[in-house]
Every structure is written in structure tokens, then in C-alpha cells.
Amino acid sequence: MITVRLPDGSPLELADGASVGDVAGAVGSGLAKAALFGKVNGTAVDLTAAVEDGAAVEIITKKSPEALEALRHSTAHVMAAAVKKLYGSGVRFAIGPAIDSGFYYDFDVEEPFTPEALEKIEEEMSNIISEAIPFERSELDRAAAIDRMKEAGQGYKVELLEDITDDRVSFYRLGDFVDLCRGPHIPDSSKVGAFKLTSVAGSYWRGDSSRKMLQRIYGTAFFSKKDLDSYLHLLEEAAKRDHRRLGRELDLFSFHEEGPGFPFFHPKGVVVLNEIVDYWRKVHRREGYLETRTPILLREELWHQSGHWDHYKDNMYFTEIDDQGYAVKPMNCPGNMLIYKSGQHSYREFPLRMGELGLVHRHELSGVLHGLLRVRSFTQDDAHIFCLPEQLETEVAHVIDLCFEIYGRFGLDDVHIELSTRPDDSIGTDEQWALATKALENALASRNIDYGVQPGEGAFYGPKIDFHITDCLNRSWQCGTIQADFAMPERFDLEYIGEDGRRHRPVMIHRVVLGSLERFLGVLIEHYGGAFPFWLSPVQAVIIPVSDTVLDYARQVEGEIRAAGFRVELDNRSETVGNKIRQAEISKVPYMLVVGKREADNHTVSVREHSKGDTGPAAVAEVIEKFRREISQEA
């Protein structure tokens, strides 16, 4: 007999050699039926796994948060099994993990999958699911596994095995399909309640564009049809928040074939951008930032000196003026280096914070362009901070605080942070990198911030802290970044006069908070679903006259509100009140001010708030006062 411990702490006695499934059975027949896999001493295992005396055992059912991941992983196997059945032994299998939104599997096949092929695969998957085929685990020595995969012609599996450090590896069989896999899996294919193959895309093996392009099929799976349907509904709702769609509907910006990746901002879009910039300037002035502006075109030699030519050339645009090579700036730093160097500096000026709203151009691969979130020209809310090495940590912490303050102003609280360390392709000494990285870590620690680490993902001149914000499709976009840099001051031979009267090398921080005004606007549009708060709204109020007979009064009100500094429009179309209200609601204007004879007689307006409805009459002066209050509350 052995004894295991259940999650509530109670002991359970079982026969020798009992499995996780036996534990579920001993607890109750309901649990035995619902059991998908288990956890023994915190490690996920199949129901068939044996339990040892004294082990802590937990039974995982579909109610457990980790169950969905296992289900999806198992569904990926079901899909691979279907592909094997339909396409035969010519298919090479790469990897098939569960991901946040479902799962995928990468295949090396002769012909790419067509949408019709996906339907056939779905059908075959349904067959496999209805047959309730069990997932069977087996173990093998790694060397034997490599031989076996070589024999089977599964080169990708061989590569995976060569990177595994364990001596024993596990395989899972689902009918005729056997796959290298850590597990665990659900007991059999019938547990897949509802699934859907969502898309097919090319993907490079291990993300390496020098390697072969595989065919990736994406899908998603849930325990019930209801869950699947509500997920699909969620996607539809998210599509309504898509900034590309709202940008067109709200007349904020457009894109044109004549300039792919280069956004055109319409008057309403510029209003929002200007409001963002006004706020940005206000905060930065308060924090002691100075503002600069540097040229877009600069001689090629400058980019050699900065190191961009060696490390960033592929992303840069070049041109020629009077037989001289010029580059379009992809970053603002070299220009600001020249400004720094145009005069002498003392340690007393430090930290010297120089901001620039600089328009940069970067040649991004055509396939990655995405609305405002990935463009080829954008305005960075940049700043270069020159300081003493011992000021680095405090300055970084100061910028972190600034980022959180500014994101907070826009109600963006779903921000996650990554620390990126030295890449292979970099400049500067080991010592400099170690110092800079330590300063960033300390600054994060001083603010008790949780963050992930991205090894080797730093800029070529220094480590960085990135602030990521998520879009409507749950894709994460980098906005803020703080980058320490010892290398650039070196390359430009920057100096300051220290307390000792001698020349020293300053340390520099590159930082953006919004990142790119364009991207940030895209993120904001999705965050607000197009319904901007009052202070950002392109049109803050629409005046809706009930009929032409009150047009004079409507114009008078329009004038008064505009004179008070608010963005107001008059809807003087020959339309019904209902139509005008509808139009204003669709364009998400915060306030609708209905005026008729009643209002004209009393110098009032009838106020309607976006998505709230009629809130009753108010004097024009009161409305202006309300608007002012709203601005100051939001500010």
C-alpha cells in the first residue's frame, strides 16, 4: 500500500503501482470521469502515470486553468494526426505548441495548404475526435530517439532532440501519429469539445529567415461549443475597436498606395495628436526637459561615426545631394550629439535633459506594416539625458516614474515591462555593458517593478527597459523605452568639465515614453474604442438645432462655446433631430447640445452625453463651466 496526499491535505491509501487515474477513481467516479491529467508534486503528468508513496497528487479537470492549455496542445496533435492521414509520409513535422489564443502546428509539406485543405483537415479531425483515440505515452533513450527519428526522415525532430539535455525523452501516440512531446495530454481525443482551424501562414523554422519556410496552421480549441462561440464573438467585438477601421470611420487618418507605411493625418487626427503633444510638453517642461529639433537629412559620415551605418544600414533610407551621400535619420541621437558638442558643458548642468519630437524614417519589411502600429515614418517623443555615471540609476528611475504618470493620464494600466540585454551585434566594452545593465536593474528594483528579461535583445549601443502595451487583438506593442548608452558619448567624444576642473565623458540615456506618436495614437484609438475622453476628442460638442428657425440662436451658441476654447460643430443639415443625434453618436462626440425654441428663449441648451443620453437642459454659461471643469479634472 502507498499513501498519497490530496490538495486539501487529506491522505489517500492506494494499492502499489497505482496511477494518477486511480487516485481520481478513489476519490469518486465523477472525478474519474472529469479527470484530464494530474499533477504529482507540482509536475503535470498523464492519468496513466504511476504515483509514488507520499506524493502530493492533484487531479486536473477542465475547470483548472492549466487544462485549456493541455487541451489545445492535444488538439494540435489531433490536427497533426489528421494531416498525416491526409498527406501521408511525405510530411515532416516541426513543432505544435499551445499558444494564448489556441494552438498551431508547423509542417514541411510539398504544397502549401489551401483554405479548402483546412476544411478537409477539420473534417478528418472531427473523425479522430469521434473515435475517442487514446493518447499513449512511451519513453525512449535520447540517442535511440534520434536514430528512430532519423530513420523516419523527421529531420526537425532530430534537431529538437539534439537540443534536449535529458537522457530520456517521451513520445505520444495518437492512432498512427507518434510525436516527440513532453506532455501531458488529455486521456483521449474525444475530450476535444469544440475546435476551429483559423488560418494558415508561412513561418520559418525556428524563426530563421535563412531556413526553410514551413506551413503553419493556426487553430483554437475549447471544452465546449459555447466557449468557442463566445471567443469568436469576442474577436468580432475586438474588430470593431481596430484602429484602422476607426481611423477611417472617424476620419482621423488614411494610408495610400503612393506611400505604403507612411500615414496621412486628417484634420481630426491632428487635433488628437496636438492634444497629446500639448500634454507631453507640459509634463516635460515641469520635469526640466529642454526641447530641440534636428534635421531629417544628414550627411552619411555622421552615420558612420554613430555606428548606425554598421549596425542599422538595412533599415535606413539614403539619398544624394550635390554629389554627397546623405541619410534620412532613423534615430534622433546623432543630431542631438552635435547639439551637445556645439558648446562646453559643466557637471553643474547635469542631468541635462534634451527632448525632441523627431520625425524618423525606417525601412521596415513590407510584410510587417500594420496600420499606425507599424509604419515607416513616425514621430518619436525622444529625449537624450546626459549625466554622470553615478546619476544613471536615479535618472532611469525618474524616467520610469514619468512613463507611469503619462500612461496613467490615458488610463493605460495594462503595461508590461521587459529588460533587454546585450545583443551579439553591439558596440562598447563588457565593463560598460555590465555597469549600464546593473543601473537599469537597480532602477527597476527601486520601484518594485515586475519585469521580464529578453537576453540579447538590447540596442546595439546599450541595454534597455521597454514598456509594452496591448492592442485590441491582444498583440503587444512597444511604446516607451529607456536605453543606457556609454558608447555614443565615446564615439562623439562628448565631454563635460567636472568638479575637479578636468574633462570627463558623460553617460547618456536615450528614452521615449509614448514611443511613437503614431503608434501611441493607434493604441489609444483601440483603448478608447474611438470614444476619446473630452480633452482629446476631435469634436467636443455638436450643436443640433431642432429646425432652421433656431439656426441664428444655434450659431450664437456655437460662437460662445468656440470663444471659450472648445471644439464645437454645428449640424445645420436639413435633417431630423433623430438623424443628427444618430450621426453624432456614431462619430462618438462626447456632447450633443440640442437647441429649439425653448432653449432660444432661455439661453440654454438641452445636453445629451455620448452613450448616456439626454441629461436635461442647462444654461450655455453652465455648459462652458462644465466643460472647463471636465478639462481640469482630466488634466
Add this chain to the structure above:
RNA sequence: GCCCAUGUAGCUCAGUCGGUAGAGCGGCGCAUUCGUAAUGCGCAGGUUGUGGGUUCGAAUCCCACCGUGGGCUCCA
């Protein structure tokens, strides 16, 4: 850049078997003067992304290019 899909009126989308393009919304005009999410009638609007090819005939079939979408990779 690579893989797949896709491109018809300003927007959203029909368009059968290859037979010469249609709707709603929007725009314009006229009528209507209306009290909180669509007033009615009429009119205009298209070299079907671009360029080739097949065909008596192409929105439709084929090729190339451009754009867009979803990915891979890269980054603000």
C-alpha cells in the same frame, strides 16, 4: 523580404457557366422644419488595383507587378 489569402462606386458588399457592372450607406439636388440613434423623392458616381496574356468576348481564366490582410522575422 518570405508563405497564404485578397483587391468591384467615398464606405460595406453582390455579381451564377466567361456574354460588356448592381445594392445599401455616404455625396449632390428638390421637397420637408421635425424635440434625443436613420423623413421622402430624384440624380450623379466604376478603364472592376496596374500591366500583359488566353478568348469572338474577361470583374470572372493565366502571368507579372503594386497595395491590403493574417503570419514568419524585425522593431517605436
